[in-house]
Amino acid sequence: MALFKKIKRSQPESQSIINSSSMPTKTRFSPRPRIMRFYNMPRIIGRMSVVGEKESKGPVGKYFSKCETDDKMGEKTFERAEIRMFDTAVRGAVRDARMDIDDIDVMISGDLLNQMTTSSYAARDIGVPHIGIYGACSTMTEGLMLSAALVDSGYFSNVLCAASSHFATAERQFRYPLEYGCQRPPYAQWTVTGAAASVVSRTTTDTERFPRITMAIPGLITDFGINDLNNMGAAMAPVDVIIAP
């Protein structure tokens, strides 16, 4: 009991020491850097991206692996089209890594829809254990970070991470019906029609030439008080990452 009391008394003191001494900027978190360093060098050995027509005409259009000109991709609904796009990206990435689907240990993926419809249904057809993540715009990097951690720690040797979104399904989920005549302000964003997948694997003699993931820093949620629904760029621009102590 005495020990418990002692700990309880000493806690606020140590907290105040951390806050006052080491960090001049005002932050409500402890200033300890939160960096993950991957010493076993997980590498991205296969990747595939599928995009819609609008994306393929953009400034980075030439870097995408495949372009789908039809928004519905021959399916009945936009959701099915997104699942198909996701499937194409995942299978393409596995092929790019010169592997078979059975070589993949786990898939970490996410999308924008309710209950992660796209990745769950795609994972059902692909037949790989699935970990769903929801990071909105950061889903892909979040997936890369987590898969690098899984590979680096040695739990798994080949992890697939994927993300997808579709303009039409996201509009229906978050905004107005497609044919509804509403005006967009000139700074409004469009949700990407696209899916991407990459295979993260541990370093062997075969994989040495591929890019490796050395470290990752999860960032803080920063809210600078942007209330405009359409101005997502301004809402997401401020970042708060503690890099150095």
Add this chain to the structure above:
Amino acid sequence: MSENSSAIKARNQQYNEYVETVTPKTSIPKALFHSFVVGGITCVIGQGIGDITMLIAPNLPKDMVSNITSMILVSVAILLTGLGVFDVIARQGGAGSFLPITGFANAMASASMEFKTEGLIFGTSVKLFSVVGPVVVNGVVWSTVAGLVNLIILGMN
């Protein structure tokens, strides 16, 4: 450091001011002109339909003619929505296209099209008023208020 502390508020205000300076703006005179043209053309077409109806059937009462006119306008708006033309016009027209009765028709038709894939009852029927719901609610509420005010001031006649 809560959300309401003065430091955070000052930071947010500063950031919002900065965002104001860098975001592109719509030019108001241009938008006004566009909505005036689109809304005006819609009204001229409506007037034309009314005049033609009166020419065809001169014995019809005036409110019947206006009913027929709005029915035709609504049908045309729904047809254009289905063909995927209406939202192209509305992107230019703004308020000029959604203030007339055509905007209401477009909002209902687009919602029913969008949720058709979820089934007739749980898709179309449930989501039909998802966009125009506020219009209906406010219409009912404020007409009730107006009726009550009318009743209090003028009494029952």
